[in-house]
Amino acid sequence: xxxxxxxxxxxxxxxxxxxxxxxxxxxxxxxxxxxxxxxxxxxxxxxxxxxxxxxxxxxxxxxxxxxxxxxxxxxxxxxxxxxxxxxxxxxxxxxxxxxxxxxxxxxxxxxxxxxxxxxxxxxxxxxxxxxxxxxxxxxxxxxxxxxxxxxxxxxxxxxxxxxxxxxxxxxxxxxxxxxxxxxxxxxxxxxxxxxxxxxxxxxxxxxxxxxxxxxxxxxxxxxxxxxxxxxxxxxxxxxxxxxxxxxxxxxxxxxxxxxxxxxxxxxxxxxxxxxxxxxxxxxxxxxxxxxxxxxxxxxxxxxxxxxxxxxxxxxxxxxxxxxxxxxxxxxxxxxxxxxxxxxxxxxxxxxxxxxxxxxxxxxxxxxxxxxxxxxxxxxxxxxxxxxxxxxxxxxxxxxxxxxxxxxxxxxxxxxxxxxxxxxxxxxxxxxxxxxxxxxxxxxxxxxxxxxxxxxxxxxxxxxxxxxxxxxxxxxxxxxxxxxxxxxxxxxxxxxxxxxxxxxxxxxxxxxxxxxxxxxxxxxxxxxxxxxxxxxxxxxxxxxxxxxxxxxxxxx
Amino acid sequence: xxxxxxxxxxxxxxxxxxxxxxxxxxxxxxxxxxxxxxxxxxxxxxxxxxxxxxxxxxxxxxxxxxxxxxxxxxxxxxxxxxxxxxxxxxxxxxxxxxxxxxxxxxxxxxxxxxxxxxxxxxxxxxxxxxxxxxxxxxxxxxxxxxxxxxxxxxxxxxxxxxxxxxxxxxxxxxxxxxxxxxxxxxxxxxxxxxxxxxxxxxxxxxxxxxxxxxxxxxxxxxxxxxxxxxxxxxxxxxxxxxxxxxxxxxxxxxxxxxxxxxxxxxxxxxxxxxxxxxxxxxxxxxxxxxxxxxxxxxxxxxxxxxxxxxxxxxxxxxxxxxxxxxxxxxxxxxxxxxxxxxxxxxxxxxxxxxxxxxxxxxxxxxxxxxxxxxxxxxxxxxxxxxxxxxxxxxxxxxxxxxxxxxxxx
Numbered sequence: 001x002x003x004x005x006x007x008x009x010x011x012x013x014x015x016x017x018x019x020x021x022x023x024x025x026x027x028x029x030x031x032x033x034x035x036x037x038x039x040x041x042x043x044x045x046x047x048x049x050x051x052x053x054x055x056x057x058x059x060x061x062x063x064x065x066x067x068x069x070x071x072x073x074x075x076x077x078x079x080x081x082x083x084x085x086x087x088x089x090x091x092x093x094x095x096x097x098x099x100x101x102x103x104x105x106x107x108x109x110x111x112x113x114x115x116x117x118x119x120x121x122x123x124x125x126x127x128x129x130x131x132x133x134x135x136x137x138x139x140x141x142x143x144x145x146x147x148x149x150x151x152x153x154x155x156x157x158x159x160x161x162x163x164x165x166x167x168x169x170x171x172x173x174x175x176x177x178x179x180x181x182x183x184x185x186x187x188x189x190x191x192x193x194x195x196x197x198x199x200x201x202x203x204x205x206x207x208x209x210x211x212x213x214x215x216x217x218x219x220x221x222x223x224x225x226x227x228x229x230x231x232x233x234x235x236x237x238x239x240x241x242x243x244x245x246x247x248x249x250x251x252x253x254x255x256x257x258x259x260x261x262x263x264x265x266x267x268x269x270x271x272x273x274x275x276x277x278x279x280x281x282x283x284x285x286x287x288x289x290x291x292x293x294x295x296x297x298x299x300x301x302x303x304x305x306x307x308x309x310x311x312x313x314x315x316x317x318x319x320x321x322x323x324x325x326x327x328x329x330x331x332x333x334x335x336x337x338x339x340x341x342x343x344x345x346x347x348x349x350x351x352x353x354x355x356x357x358x359x360x361x362x363x364x365x366x367x368x369x370x371x372x373x374x375x376x377x378x379x380x381x382x383x384x385x386x387x388x389x390x391x392x393x394x395x396x397x398x399x400x401x402x403x404x405x406x407x408x409x410x411x412x413x414x415x416x417x418x419x420x421x422x423x424x425x426x427x428x429x430x431x432x433x434x435x436x437x438x439x440x441x442x443x444x445x446x447x448x449x450x451x452x453x454x455x456x457x458x459x460x461x462x463x464x465x466x467x468x469x470x471x472x473x474x475x476x477x478x479x480x481x482x483x484x485x486x487x488x489x490x491x492x493x494x495x496x497x498x499x500x501x502x503x504x505x506x507x508x509x510x511x512x513x514x515x516x517x518x519x520x521x522x523x524x525x526x527x528x529x530x531x532x533x534x535x536x537x538x539x540x541x542x543x544x545x546x547x548x549x550x551x552x553x554x555x
Numbered sequence: 556x557x558x559x560x561x562x563x564x565x566x567x568x569x570x571x572x573x574x575x576x577x578x579x580x581x582x583x584x585x586x587x588x589x590x591x592x593x594x595x596x597x598x599x600x601x602x603x604x605x606x607x608x609x610x611x612x613x614x615x616x617x618x619x620x621x622x623x624x625x626x627x628x629x630x631x632x633x634x635x636x637x638x639x640x641x642x643x644x645x646x647x648x649x650x651x652x653x654x655x656x657x658x659x660x661x662x663x664x665x666x667x668x669x670x671x672x673x674x675x676x677x678x679x680x681x682x683x684x685x686x687x688x689x690x691x692x693x694x695x696x697x698x699x700x701x702x703x704x705x706x707x708x709x710x711x712x713x714x715x716x717x718x719x720x721x722x723x724x725x726x727x728x729x730x731x732x733x734x735x736x737x738x739x740x741x742x743x744x745x746x747x748x749x750x751x752x753x754x755x756x757x758x759x760x761x762x763x764x765x766x767x768x769x770x771x772x773x774x775x776x777x778x779x780x781x782x783x784x785x786x787x788x789x790x791x792x793x794x795x796x797x798x799x800x801x802x803x804x805x806x807x808x809x810x811x812x813x814x815x816x817x818x819x820x821x822x823x824x825x826x827x828x829x830x831x832x833x834x835x836x837x838x839x840x841x842x843x844x845x846x847x848x849x850x851x852x853x854x855x856x857x858x859x860x861x862x863x864x865x866x867x868x869x870x871x872x873x874x875x876x877x878x879x880x881x882x883x884x885x886x887x888x889x890x891x892x893x894x895x896x897x898x899x900x901x902x903x904x905x906x907x908x909x910x911x912x913x914x915x916x917x918x919x920x921x922x923x924x925x926x927x928x929x930x931x932x933x934x935x936x937x938x939x940x941x942x943x944x945x946x947x948x949x950x951x952x953x954x955x956x957x958x959x960x961x962x963x964x
Contacts, residue, residue, distance in 0.1 A: 044854035044855045045854070045855035046853060055557075055560050055564075055947055056855055056859065056946040056949065058564060058950050059949035059954070060855065060949075062862070062957055063858065063907055063953070066900050066957075067904070070900055071900070081809065083806075084897070085961070085964050088896050089964075092588060092591060093587055095957070096567055096570050097571070099567050099954070100567065100571055156922040199927045528786070
């Protein structure tokens with residue numbers, strides 16, 4: 001760089017003689033300005049063809065003339081800039097002078113650069129160290145956001161290598177999963193491909209089969225479980241493996257119940273409902289037909305209630321296309337262990353949600369559990385047996401069972417206990433967040449395993465990993481929930497928004513809350529293209545009936 | 556374009572040869588300007604002579620390959636250019652109507668009817684637009700560069716059309732004196748505005764065509780959609796414009812033009828004018844980001860494109876849109892241009908500040924992106940390679956934009 005500046009400066013001084021001759025004979029500042037212009041030009045431009053260099057330098061000499069002759073020199077002489085028409089006409093010889101200076105500078109610099117090759121940059125004698133390897137296990141909200149935030153924090157630092165292992169190649173936006181089951185949104189529109197969202201992270205689609213914390217190694221299988229793919233060594237590992245459904249040991253329920261955690265689950269539920277409605281249309285026995293059209297959902301939390309609302313609208317809506325069926329044949333039942341649904345929301349909103357959903361035909365069985373299930377019957381704790389061919393399980397989740405193989409502290413749920421900085425205290429460079437981490441909230445409890453918290457934890461974790469790499473102090477995670485939103489049916493929702501500084505909660509319900517739900521979740525949906533696709537789906541839904549095409553064989 | 560730029564340099568050299576002989580120290584500025592003005596016919600002659608030479612050279616030696624530029628197509632060039640020509644002709648026609656120029660154009664076919672003039676004007680506009688597409692399809696890589704080529708092409712047609720062909724076909728001897736050229740200054744600005752519209756619309760039509768029929772093909776898919784990069788360039792442009800806008804506001808403060816700017820929103824105070832000016836600067840900066848984000852490959856190119864974009868807005872802003880926004884009409888006269896010379900300097904400074912800050916922001920962004928080899932390859936495919944006539948366009952447009960208002964005023 002110094003060589004470039006020196007060459008440019010020298011060439012500029014030499015070429016400035018033309019300005020001396022034409023405009024300012026022997027003015028001291030002309031070679032200085034010429035030298036500066038030459039150095040700046042040499043720094044700013046790589047060598048091209050001779051003609052290109054000459055013409056480019058001439059073009060750039062014009063704004064340089066304006067800057068130096070019209071503004072800088074008069075101002076430094078204690079005058080006002082010479083930019084009136086009369087003054088600028090008087091400066092026209094200088095204009096010609098600087099333009100020719102540009103031509104000469106381009107030509108001379110081109111020749112000099114050709115004759116005097118600059119010294120090569122000294123080679124770093126030290127052998128380069130291998131990159132620091134960060135392996136993130138899980139491609140959900142927690143894992144994907146951690147990778148994205150790390151990418152942002154690390155910038156162009158090539159000494160860090162990030163790998164994300166996920167058993168899916170896309171991030172599923174779970175708040176809209178019920179809309180997929182209810183056929184409001186095309187399934188792929190709520191999933192953002194990891195490879196288009198992450199730029200420098202190596203995405204590995206595989207299942208994690210073993211984590212060896214002593215050897216700092218992760219073993220991965222192909223995602224379909226057909227065999228060991230390879231082992232990934234790491235320097236830092238992030239446990240973001242998410243959660244799985246928890247059937248509390250009820251194997252018969254686990255065998256017949258439909259899960260509601262993945263995109264495939266939502267697609268399966270939708271197709272299952274369509275298949276049963278098709279079958280019911282041909283069924284002459286009214287009791288059996290009712291059984292076919294009875295959909296039981298275990299769990300009255302967010303997932304269960306949103307799914308119940310979506311399925312209720314979907315099933316009752318599409319029976320209009322079936323001549324032998326009536327909306328009153330459809331029955332959607334929510335079974336919940338507590339005395340009220342939506343324990344995450346205030347009692348007022350929970351009551352509102354139950355009443356509105358009951359008006360729309362959803363039945364709630366509270367203070368009861370699903371104790372057994374077979375292909376055509378769901379048995380409740382009250383000994384009531386509901387004849388139904390559909391049971392969807394949303395009644396409980398547990399952290400990924402792989403965590404039980406790790407020699408670390410776990411809480412009652414099975415989540416890895418971490419400190420406030422999201423680090424596993426007894427293991428160096430092991431971090432955990434999201435559903436599979438028990439993070440102290442500073443009030444003798446732990447943060448709830450929600451997507452909202454996972455996103456913030458990911459941000460904090462990315463910061464802490466970077467801080468650890470740079471030897472800086474870590475930052476403890478602290479976050480107050482911003483509120484909760486739950487859609488309960490067509491243009492109906494409940495919203496509880498916390499005012500950050502005041503600490504008060506604002507409660508909304510009905511159409512406004514529904515609009516709020518859509519606006520907030522649309523803005524949160526990753527990827528501009530996904531936002532556009534979902535928006536088009538929502539508009540299409542206003543104008544046309546929901547799609548009833550079966551996409552997979554569910555039999 | 557190379558030939559036109561050379562013509563400009565030769566004329567500058569001819570003027571330089573005259574100045575020392577007149578001993579400028581004793582002759583005074585007026586005499587020197589008279590010497591330059593005396594050589595204005597020489598400028599017209601050299602520029603006109605350069606056109607066939609440039610065309611011949613271009614035919615013999617095809618322009619340098621432009622890397623990942625889309626395939627050239629005559630149909631696309633003619634259709635896109637012709638359409639753009641109609642739109643540009645409509646805008647230019649507004650001034651011609653105001654200046655009573657249509658009967659003069661009708662004189663080309665021995666008529667004095669304004670309707671014939673309008674029809675002929677649009678026919679010429681379509682032909683010039685189509686030739687623009689045919690000549691520069693290879694060179695243009697985006698909306699920004701197309702604007703620049705369009706403006707330079709407009710200036711060339713002012714020399715060829717208004718100063719030469721129009722009187723020649725009407726049976727008169729062309730008058731290349733600076734006095735006559737100054738009388739046609741409005742036509743010069745009209746040609747530039749026409750060129751800008753042709754350039755912008757041609758690139759838009761051409762880009763839409765390529766986007767619809769080539770880039771939408773999954774086989775040609777880029778890893779990052781064009782919408783994403785354009786949006787981020789828009790934001791960076793708006794941010795970069797703050798520096799350029801602040802530099803320009805110093806010029807406005809010194810020339811006392813801020814209260815005039817405030818009149819756009821019905822105010823009079825400099826503070827309101829400053830706020831309006833910064834908003835306009837941000838809007839123009841955002842458009843710079845979108846128009847030029849694949850053009851400025853190094854700092855030299857950034858300064859050149861920035862200066863050029865600033866000058867474009869001198870023609871569009873104080874000479875065209877600003878009087879219209881204040882309820883008046885275009886002021887495409889040498890008097891107005893002379894009054895706005897401080898603003899010309901301000902626009903150049905704004906453009907340079909904007910372009911350099913934008914380049915710095917973009918370089919930081921690219922360093923992050925370039926960790927991904929796919930994005931690095933994509934950027935290298937899309938950026939302007941060495942060997943195109945961009946430097947010639949810089950010199951010709953920037954040079955003429957500064958020289959003509961000074962010499963003809």
